[in-house]
Amino acid sequence: MPLSRALITFIKEFAYKLNMADEKLKVQNIVATASLGKPVSLVKLARSEANTEYNPEQFPGLVLRIKKPKSAVLVFSSGNLVCTGTKSIAQVKEVIDSVIKIIRKIGVKVTDKPKINVQNIVASGSVNLTLNLNLLTLELENTEYEPEQFPGLVYKLTKPNATFLLFSNGKLVCTGTRNRKELDDAKAQLLKNLKVALKNIKK
Numbered sequence: 001m002p003l004s005r006a007l008i009t010f011i012k013e014f015a016y017k018l019n020m021a022d023e024k025l026k027v028q029n030i031v032a033t034a035s036l037g038k039p040v041s042l043v044k045l046a047r048s049e050a051n052t053e054y055n056p057e058q059f060p061g062l063v064l065r066i067k068k069p070k071s072a073v074l075v076f077s078s079g080n081l082v083c084t085g086t087k088s089i090a091q092v093k094e095v096i097d098s099v100i101k102i103i104r105k106i107g108v109k110v111t112d113k114p115k116i117n118v119q120n121i122v123a124s125g126s127v128n129l130t131l132n133l134n135l136l137t138l139e140l141e142n143t144e145y146e147p148e149q150f151p152g153l154v155y156k157l158t159k160p161n162a163t164f165l166l167f168s169n170g171k172l173v174c175t176g177t178r179n180r181k182e183l184d185d186a187k188a189q190l191l192k193n194l195k196v197a198l199k200n201i202k203k
Contacts, residue, residue, distance in 0.1 A: 025125040025174060025183055029085060032092045034114035036079035036103060044106045045075065064099065071095045075103075081114070092116055118178045127191060129170045132201070136166070139197035155190075162186035 042062040046054040053063040061074040061082075071085035073095060081099060086092045093116065100110045133153040137145040142156040152165040152173075160182050165173040172190075177183040 025123040025187055027087050027121055027123050027183075029122040030083075030087065030089070030092060030118060031120040031122075032083045032086070032089075032116050032118045034081045034083070034096055034116050036081065036100070036108070036110050036114055037112055038079045038108050038110055040075060040077055040079050040103060040108055041106065042075065042077050045103070048106050049102060064102070066095050066098050069094055073099055075099070079108075082119075089116070089118070092118075120175060121177050121179070121183055122173065122175045123177075123183055124171070124173050125187070127166075127170045127172060127194060129194065129198075131166055131168050131170060131194075133166065133168055135201045136194075136197055139200055140193060157186060157189055157193075160185045160189065162190075164190055 042054055042056070045062060045064070046052045049064065051065040051067070053065075061076045064073045064075050065071075066073060069086055069091040071083060071091070073084075074082040081096065083092055083095050086095060096114055096116060100114075103110060131153075133145055133147070136155075137143045137153055140155055142158070143153055145153040152167050155164045155166055156162075157164070160177065162174055162176040162182070164186075165175075174183065174186055174190075177186055
């Protein structure tokens with residue numbers, strides 16, 4: 001089953017920005033959604049807030065930038081929110097609280113605490129192994145490797161659901177998990193699969 005081109009592009013671009021020195025997977029970005037349960041006038045919000053981008057002819061959502069913790073929130077007229085840029089659930093909650101305060105200024109009365117749903121976690125780390133990516137792509141299923149375009153190998157796990165970007169020096173980026181347990185389980189499964197693949201390569 002082919003990997004999503006958008007997902008591959010995202011993790012490749014993200015990988016260039018990360019310092020991937022940690023052995024334990026370190027969360028770099030959380031994508032979370034929430035709903036205010038009330039409609040929001042994006043025109044009014046754009047006019048009242050300087051840190052916004054709103055081009056309805058190009059995209060139906062408004063981008064609201066929060067300075068602390070640094071993040072970006074997509075706000076839709078339905079009241080649905082998509083938060084990106086945070087590194088913990090605590091930060092997500094802070095951001096959503098900030099958005100509610102801003103929304104209230106334009107007359108939207110948000111009374112209930114929105115339920116936060118984590119959609120994706122991007123993390124970085126290392127497997128502490130030197131990897132021969134050319135051979136690994138032959139041993140592992142669901143891989144994509146185009147070294148002339150990008151130095152990393154894309155490897156998709158199905159259980160748990162996660163996509164890894166692996167580099168020859170052992171550094172990696174993981175995306176697709178929704179909580180710490182899934183993230184740790186994904187890395188454990190990756191190490192298990194790598195061990196089997198490396199054993200087969202040495203035969």
